[in-house]
Amino acid sequence: MSTTQTNKIEIIKATSSKINDVDFDNLSFGAVFTDHLFECDFKNGEWQTPVVKPYAPILMDPSSKVFHYGQAIFEGMKAYKDDKDAIWLFRPEENHKRFNASAVRMAMPEIPESIFLDGLNELLKLDAEWVKRGNGSSMYIRPFMIATGAGVVANPSDEYKFMILLSPAKSYYAGEVKVIIAEHYSRAANGGIGAAKAAGNYGAQFYPTNLANKDGFQQVIWTDDATHTKLEEAGTMNVFFRINDTLLTAPTSERILDGITRKSLLAIAEKEGLKTEVRSVLASELVEAAKDGSLKEIFGAGTAAVVSVIKGFSYKDEYYELPKTDDSYASLLKEKLTGIQNKLAEDTFNWTVQVK
Numbered sequence: 001m002s003t004t005q006t007n008k009i010e011i012i013k014a015t016s017s018k019i020n021d022v023d024f025d026n027l028s029f030g031a032v033f034t035d036h037l038f039e040c041d042f043k044n045g046e047w048q049t050p051v052v053k054p055y056a057p058i059l060m061d062p063s064s065k066v067f068h069y070g071q072a073i074f075e076g077m078k079a080y081k082d083d084k085d086a087i088w089l090f091r092p093e094e095n096h097k098r099f100n101a102s103a104v105r106m107a108m109p110e111i112p113e114s115i116f117l118d119g120l121n122e123l124l125k126l127d128a129e130w131v132k133r134g135n136g137s138s139m140y141i142r143p144f145m146i147a148t149g150a151g152v153v154a155n156p157s158d159e160y161k162f163m164i165l166l167s168p169a170k171s172y173y174a175g176e177v178k179v180i181i182a183e184h185y186s187r188a189a190n191g192g193i194g195a196a197k198a199a200g201n202y203g204a205q206f207y208p209t210n211l212a213n214k215d216g217f218q219q220v221i222w223t224d225d226a227t228h229t230k231l232e233e234a235g236t237m238n239v240f241f242r243i244n245d246t247l248l249t250a251p252t253s254e255r256i257l258d259g260i261t262r263k264s265l266l267a268i269a270e271k272e273g274l275k276t277e278v279r280s281v282l283a284s285e286l287v288e289a290a291k292d293g294s295l296k297e298i299f300g301a302g303t304a305a306v307v308s309v310i311k312g313f314s315y316k317d318e319y320y321e322l323p324k325t326d327d328s329y330a331s332l333l334k335e336k337l338t339g340i341q342n343k344l345a346e347d348t349f350n351w352t353v354q355v356k
């Protein structure tokens with residue numbers, strides 16, 4: 001291992017690489033990690049010296065608060081390699097901002113941009129060979145923070161670990177997605193942590209999603225907890241509906257994540273001259289639109305899956321299948337977005353940031 005210091009980030013290089021063992025054409029999402037990770041600990045009220053080091057297990061006290069009270073947050077981001085082998089991030093400052101908003105909600109310390117973004121930059125430079133070219137290939141980036149302070153008293157930890165992992169990715173899930181509209185379970189509630197990227201928001205989805213899977217549905221469309229009438233998110237993604245030629249999605253709120261893919265797709269749709277409406281969409285409205293043929297598309301939008309087309313939905317034990325469309329908004333928006341991300345199209349929004 002060789003050790004150097006760059007911009008106050010300590011760099012410890014792995015002595016060998018695993019890259020030749022990886023089949024980049026057959027990657028399962030989030031299963032393979034690169035040779036290095038980024039780590040920075042919070043102790044004595046301040047962030048310590050950050051380090052890029054070989055990927056390895058971590059040793060933790062079993063009473064660490066993350067294990068008992070779930071003080072844990074994360075982000076999902078991606079990096080892309082262009083045809084000149086330059087690496088690009090997509091709106092990384094948005095992820096940093098949202099990470100800190102999640103930290104505040106979970107009573108965790110905010111992390112300076114100089115640690116989050118510079119750390120990511122150094123990590124990507126070191127594992128640059130792992131970022132593969134071509135539309136469909138990307139590097140999924142998982143920044144996260146956990147409470148490492150020991151002791152089971154139920155109050156916020158005084159010690160934390162921030163880490164960034166890199167996982168080379170192809171598409172997230174390519175199969176057909178059928179969804180069930182939630183009538184009982186909720187992903188989030190007013191006053192709760194739905195708008196934060198808190199680990200527990202995702203863990204709490206597993207049980208209702210397993211029930212949906214047993215009934216032949218891959219995902220759940222989450223509704224508002226008070227009335228279960230408003231359509232809010234789909235699985236781990238924001239959700240869009242096309243009724244006639246209008247693209248609809250719910251406004252962000254305490255219950256809904258401020259998705260970066262969501263707001264990028266809205267901006268692209270507006271630029272393309274599509275009619276968009278950010279408002280609550282009711283389950284009854286969706287059923288009506290499915291019945292009279294005006295419901296053209298439903299799709300989820302998130303970093304991991306980008307755009308995930310939904311083929312049909314179930315509500316109150318009735319299944320509604322969507323018609324095939326020749327002029328799919330989902331395809332158009334996905335093509336425009338991934339074109340910008342992969343540097344195949346001009347980035348008129350100034351969303352891409354080069355890793356240097």
Ligand code: COI
Nearest residue numbers: 076202236302303304305
């Ligand atoms: C995303 O797509 O933004 C996610 O957070 C997905 C992740 C839970 C795998």
